[in-house]
Amino acid sequence: MSFLNKHKTEAAVNTAPAADGLTGTAEDVDAVMKKYDRESNVRVWEGKPKTVIRFLMAAFSLFCIYLTLVDKSLPEVRLSLFLALIVIIGFLNYPIKKGHVRVNHIPWYDVALMVAGAGPFLYFVANAQKILLTSYSVISKDPFMLALAIMAILVLVELCRRCVGLPILFVVGALLIYTFANVRFGKVVYDLFYTTNGVMNTPINVCQKYIVVFIIFGAFLERTSISAFFIDLANCVAGSSCGGPAKVAVISSALCGMVSGSSVGNTVTTGSVTIPMMIKTGYKPEFAGAVEAAASTGGQIMPPIMGAAAFLMAEYTGVPYSRIAVLAILPAILYFAGIYIAVHLEAKKLGLKGLDKESLPKFSYLVKKLYLLAPLVVLVILVSNGTRTMQSSAAIAILVTIVVGLFNSDNRISLGKIVDALEAGGKGTITVASACTMAGIVAGCITSTGLASKLLRAIVSASGGVMIIALLLTMVCCIVLGMGVPTTATYCIMAATCAPILMSPEIGVEMLAAHFFVFYFGIVADITPPVALAAYAGAAIAKAGPMKTAFNASRLAIAAFIVPYIIAMNPAMLFINTTIPEVVMITITSIVGIFGVAAGLSGFVFRNMKWWERILCVVGGLTLLVPGSLTDLIGLVLVGAVCVIGYQAAKREKEAVAA
Numbered sequence: 131m132s133f134l135n136k137h138k139t140e141a142a143v144n145t146a147p148a149a150d151g152l153t154g155t156a157e158d159v160d161a162v163m164k165k166y167d168r169e170s171n172v173r174v175w176e177g178k179p180k181t182v183i184r185f186l187m188a189a190f191s192l193f194c195i196y197l198t199l200v201d202k203s204l205p206e207v208r209l210s211l212f213l214a215l216i217v218i219i220g221f222l223n224y225p226i227k228k229g230h231v232r233v234n235h236i237p238w239y240d241v242a243l244m245v246a247g248a249g250p251f252l253y254f255v256a257n258a259q260k261i262l263l264t265s266y267s268v269i270s271k272d273p274f275m276l277a278l279a280i281m282a283i284l285v286l287v288e289l290c291r292r293c294v295g296l297p298i299l300f301v302v303g304a305l306l307i308y309t310f311a312n313v314r315f316g317k318v319v320y321d322l323f324y325t326t327n328g329v330m331n332t333p334i335n336v337c338q339k340y341i342v343v344f345i346i347f348g349a350f351l352e353r354t355s356i357s358a359f360f361i362d363l364a365n366c367v368a369g370s371s372c373g374g375p376a377k378v379a380v381i382s383s384a385l386c387g388m389v390s391g392s393s394v395g396n397t398v399t400t401g402s403v404t405i406p407m408m409i410k411t412g413y414k415p416e417f418a419g420a421v422e423a424a425a426s427t428g429g430q431i432m433p434p435i436m437g438a439a440a441f442l443m444a445e446y447t448g449v450p451y452s453r454i455a456v457l458a459i460l461p462a463i464l465y466f467a468g469i470y471i472a473v474h475l476e477a478k479k480l481g482l483k484g485l486d487k488e489s490l491p492k493f494s495y496l497v498k499k500l501y502l503l504a505p506l507v508v509l510v511i512l513v514s515n516g517t518r519t520m521q522s523s524a525a526i527a528i529l530v531t532i533v534v535g536l537f538n539s540d541n542r543i544s545l546g547k548i549v550d551a552l553e554a555g556g557k558g559t560i561t562v563a564s565a566c567t568m569a570g571i572v573a574g575c576i577t578s579t580g581l582a583s584k585l586l587r588a589i590v591s592a593s594g595g596v597m598i599i600a601l602l603l604t605m606v607c608c609i610v611l612g613m614g615v616p617t618t619a620t621y622c623i624m625a626a627t628c629a630p631i632l633m634s635p636e637i638g639v640e641m642l643a644a645h646f647f648v649f650y651f652g653i654v655a656d657i658t659p660p661v662a663l664a665a666y667a668g669a670a671i672a673k674a675g676p677m678k679t680a681f682n683a684s685r686l687a688i689a690a691f692i693v694p695y696i697i698a699m700n701p702a703m704l705f706i707n708t709t710i711p712e713v714v715m716i717t718i719t720s721i722v723g724i725f726g727v728a729a730g731l732s733g734f735v736f737r738n739m740k741w742w743e744r745i746l747c748v749v750g751g752l753t754l755l756v757p758g759s760l761t762d763l764i765g766l767v768l769v770g771a772v773c774v775i776g777y778q779a780a781k782r783e784k785e786a787v788a789a
Contacts, residue, residue, distance in 0.1 A: 171228045172557075179234045183222060187556035188549045190219055194342045194559065198521045207258045209330040212338045214251035216563045217285060218244055219556060224292040247285025250278035250323070261324060269324060270316030279323035283571070286329065290564040295614040297661065298623075302568050305575040312579050322574050331570030332446075333622035337563050340441055341618050343524040345562065346555030348389060350531040351505055353551050355541040357399050359502050360385040362491040373477025374484030375407035376418070380425045380470050384462075387429010388436065389506065393617070393656035393664035396426035398671070405671045412482045413473075416675060419668030420682030421473055427656045427664050428465045428687060430617050431649070433458040434510045439621050441513065441520045443645055446625045452514040457642065457704045460717060461650075461693050464724045464755075468689035471728040479734040502538070505531040565619030573626040582630060590636045600637045601698055604628050605651045612655030614663060620655070624648035632698065643701045650694040657683040685731055689724055692755060702757040712757075719754045719762045726751025726769040735773055736780035747772045 175183045193215070201208055221244040225231045254261060261269070269275045291299055309318050322328030326335070364381035368374055382404065387396045401422035408418035430436060434455040436443075444451040476482075505527045512523035535543025576582050593599035608628055612620040625645060631637065632644035639647065656664040657680060665680035672679065684691070697703050703720065705713050729735045730748035739747070750768025753761040 171225070172223045172231075173225055173236065174231050174233045176233055184549065184553050186222070187219060188552035190215055191342075191346050191552040191555040191559075194338070194556075195346065195525060198339050198343050199525055204258060204262070205326060205335060206262065206330060207255055209326075209334060209338060210251040210254040210258070213282075213286070213329070213334070213563070213567065214248040214255070216560060217247035217251070217289060220289045220293065220560045220564065221247070223557060223560060224289070226292065243285055243288060246281050247289070250282035253278060254324075266317070266320050270314070270320045275324075276316065276319050279319045283319075283322060283329065286564065286567045289560075290568050293561045294565050294568075294616075294619075297613040298565060298568050298611065298615055301611060302571050302575075305572055305581070308581070309575040309579050318575075318578060321578055322571060327577055328574035329567050329570050331573045332626060333566035333569035333573070333619070334563065336442060336445060336622060337559075337566040337619075340445065340520055340524075341562055341566075342555070342559050343521045343528075344441065345558040346552065347505070347509070347524045347528050347531065349551040349554040349558065350528050350535075350548075351389060352554070353541070353543055353547045354502050354505075354531060354535050354538055356389070356502050357382075357386050359496070359499050361400060361403055362499075363496055365485070365490045366493055366496055368484075369490045370484040370487045372484055373411065373413070373473055373480075373482045375404055375411050376413060376421050376473035376477065377470060379404035379408060379418075379422050380466060380473060383422060383425035384429050384432050384466050387426050388432040388434075393423070393427040393430065393653070394667045396429055397423050397664045397667040400426065401668055401671050405668065407485070409672060411485075412480055413476065414674075415672040416669070416678040416682050417476065419670075419672035419674045419679040420665065420686055421469065421668075422671075423657050423662070423664040423668035423679065424469055424683040424687040425466070426668075427653060427683075428462070428469070428690065430653050431458065431465060431690075432462045435506065439618055439649060442618060442621055442625075443649070444520070446629075447641060447645055449642060450514075450516070451520070454642075455510075455514075457706070458646070460703055460705070460720065461646065461689075461697065463717075464693055464720055465687065465689040467721055468724045468728045469686050471725050472686050472732050475729060475732040475734045479732070479738070501534060504534050562616045562619050565615050566622055569619060569623040569626060572623060576627065586631050586634050586636060589631060593637075595636070597637060597639070597699060598695070600632070601639075601647065601695055604632055604648065605694075608648050608651035609655045609658050612652035613661040615652075615655075617653060620652035621649050624652045639698045640701045640706065642704060642706065643697045646704065647694040647698045650690055654684075654687060654690045657687055659684070688727055688731060692727065692752065696755050696757070700757050715762070716757050719757075719765070722769060723751045723754025723765055726754060726765065726772075729769075729772075736776040737783060739772070739776060743772050743775065 194212070197208055197212060203211075221240050222236065226237070226240065261275075287299060287302070306318075361378065361382040363385070364378040365374075368377035368381055371377060379400065382400050383396060386400050387393070401419070405418045405422050408421065409415055413421070430439065433440060436455075436458060440454050440458065441451055443449070443454050447454075508530045509523055509527040512518045512526060513520055518526065532543060532548065535541075535547070576585075589600050589603055592603060608624055611623055611627075615623070625648065628648045629641075629644045632639040632647060633641055656662060659665075659677060659680040662676070662680035662683065665683045666676045668674075668683070669676040669679035693703065702708050702712065702716055705716075708716065726747050728751075730739075730744045730746075730751060733739050733744055735743075735747070746768050750765045750772070752765075754765030754769065
């Protein structure tokens with residue numbers, strides 16, 4: 131998802147300093163983005179055609195706001211109209227393949243596909259009452275009705291291939307083959323197109339109802355320069371400390387990523403500023419790119435916004451948004467604490483310094499800019515107190531953003547910027563909606579075939595009823611399904627497929643723990659090799675090897691690979707069924723535990739650690755992350771012993787040098 135639309139990061143990229151040869155130029159970044167990120171491969175419109183497309187996209191965004199706030203049509207009518215428009219604007223923006231573009235040109239076959247894809251949905255809208263009153267047995271035997279459905283589904287698949295990629299389509303294709311082999315052809319086609327059990331399943335309904343308005347809100351928020359404010363705030367807090375630029379990257383990316391549903395977009399936006407600073411300070415390029423990629427990806431688990439996933443999780447689980455935001459605090463703290471500790475230890479190991487205090491923003495200046503946070507504050511308050519629906523809260527937050535923009539003398543909002551925001555919101559919707567239609571097909575196939583119970587039996591059989599093995603298999607599934615898919619769409623897929631399996635009595639993961647588990651592993655796909663899009667973006671700016679950057683990012687984000695298991699096996703980390711003293715103890719021991727893991731992987735505490743010390747430190751950290759008195763005691767002893775040994779050894783080395 132492009133909550134802060136990744137298409138609007140180009141201005142930030144162009145500011146990246148590259149004259150010293152240490153970092154990639156804007157052209158380098160654009161080239162890698164176009165190579166690995168499908169959302170960056172769009173048609174080129176100039177002059178009058180560009181103006182027409184621009185206002186068409188803006189009109190689409192306004193219509194989406196109308197649909198979600200005002201329209202009371204039947205779900206089938208509302209979603210069919212929404213999907214018809216998605217097909218039209220989708221083919222207006224995405225060519226058949228990367229680089230296959232000519233200025234102000236759309237091939238005849240794309241026009242044909244646009245008509246062939248939008249036509250069936252518009253036909254459905256015009257004849258909805260008649261179609262919904264017609265029985266399955268009639269429609270499934272009508273060649274015309276079946277042809278319409280097949281044509282629409284195939285065009286949606288092609289659009290998804292263009293703007294999302296192939297991984298999700300491999301899953302969809304395998305499920306469709308299985309479904310057609312086990313269910314009557316007419317029944318499958320009818321369910322997938324003419325009911326809300328297929329293309330118009332929960333994912334696209336959630337997309338149209340909630341996600342779109344949040345995408346538009348994010349696009350407006352970007353016009354207030356809130357990303358620059360977050361970077362300035364991070365510089366003020368940590369810029370002058372040891373290895374300051376890396377810590378700035380962690381803090382600013384956490385804040386920017388909180389309201390951004392795009393790991394890649396966030397990496398490019400903040401990374402074009404922070405990565406060059408890290409390299410100039412003395413960090414290796416692959417480490418600098420990895421820090422930004424890991425932090426930018428983790429921003430989407432940062433409450434209270436969580437890249438809009440918090441609102442979706444509330445919808446899927448029926449748990450109030452305010453509670454989900456609170457439950458997500460400790461896991462997010464552990465994630466960023468792990469990265470922060472790792473960059474601090476790396477700076478100590480390399481003997482790096484911070485930035486000159488005189489060159490950093492003053493706190494008094496930042497205080498004057500606090501009003502930029504007003505839209506986020508209003509959004510959280512409205513959603514938390516339940517006085518407004520999530521979509522109406524987002525709409526009000528959009529109006530607040532416009533008002534804030536009027537008072538922003540540094541970057542005052544204008545009519546042109548409002549149209550730009552609406553245009554960016556429309557573009558950002560295409561990819562998410564396309565992925566959500568595929569998620570609907572996945573859910574529809576599973577429902578039609580009863581595959582959920584078979585998958586459950588298969589996982590239970592493969593795991594032997596052992597929860598940790600079932601979680602491992604689910605993790606692999608989540609990472610594969612999350613490759614190259616927008617965050618919110620990924621979560622929709624996981625919530626419909628993987629979470630119910632974990633929640634089954636045979637495996638027994640608590641509902642919220644299951645949803646957090648699949649959400650986390652759907653996100654880390656962006657930094658997990660081989661399809662690590664955020665790491666590739668960071669590597670492009672740092673002029674580093676993509677695989678080295680990806681592996682470094684995975685190491686830095688180790689908490690994201692550990693914490694979900696702890697949550698699933700013991701929901702106490704989500705403060706479920708715990709007392710206040712237990713919450714305090716879990717928080718303290720978990721932070722010490724993540725320090726142990728980060729230090730062991732870094733190999734430095736006061737001085738370079740020996741191999742056995744690293745092992746003890748990691749083991750001690752892991753035991754501290756498992757809630758329980760015995761594991762806490764063992765972990766504290768191990769981590770404490772390693773720290774004492776390191777301190778004493780470093781002290782002796784220092785005395786020897788002085789002598």
